[in-house]
Amino acid sequence: MRIELALIAAALLAGPASAAQEQPRTNEAAELSRQLGSGGLTGRKLAEAIAKAEAFPLGSKDNPVRANMPQGEQAYLRSxxxxxxxxxxxxxxGSSGTGVYGYILDAYDVRCAGKDAVSVMIDMYHDHVERRPVPGFVVASAPPTPTS
Structure with missing residues (x-):
């Protein structure tokens, strides 16, 4: 069963998903995370953690970018x-352990030409489209929503 869930997680990393605004913790990403053993925050506790995280730079381990599945991560980074x-x-x-929202974080190296890479932490277990840039970057436009 655990191997099957890991295979499902790998398939989700490769397949499409749609991005949406923040919703109650009932999305497929949060459900998958719970099945894989990561018990993330929900409801009021999640809202409080998000508010507290705002004291830290966006994209840091203490304030990871919230996204919806790997496709949301990719859309954000492409923006x-x-x-x-x-x-x-x-x-x-790679993965960077459990973040402030109780879910596993993905670490990305993001590099501009002639510059050192910047590490950006993303928590993909949210129905959220982040429209703010991480420090040192701007957002070209709203991240695109995958069509299918």
């Missing part, structure tokens, strides 16, 4: 722009 207006290169560097 970032460097100071010269160019899209940065990015690559997932």
């Amino acid at each position: 970032l722009r460097c100071a010269d207006g160019q899209a940065p290169e990015f690559m997932r560097s």
Whole structure:
């Protein structure tokens, strides 16, 4: 059963999903996380954790970017722009343990031409489309919503 859930998680990393505004913790991402053993925050506790996280830079371990599944992570990263207006290169560097919302974080190395990579932490277990940039970047436009 645990192996099957891991295979489902791997398939979700490769397949499409739609991004949406924050919803109650009933989405497929949160459910998958719970099935895999990560007990994230919900309801009022989640809202309080989000408010507390705002004291830290967006994209840090203490205030990870909230996204909806791997497709939401990719859409967010594709919306970032460097100071010269160019899209940065990015690559997932792995998982970074459990974040402040109780879910596993994904770490991405994001690099502008001629610059050192910046580590951006993303929590993909949220029905949320982040429209703010992480420090050092701007957002070109609202992250695109996958069509299918």
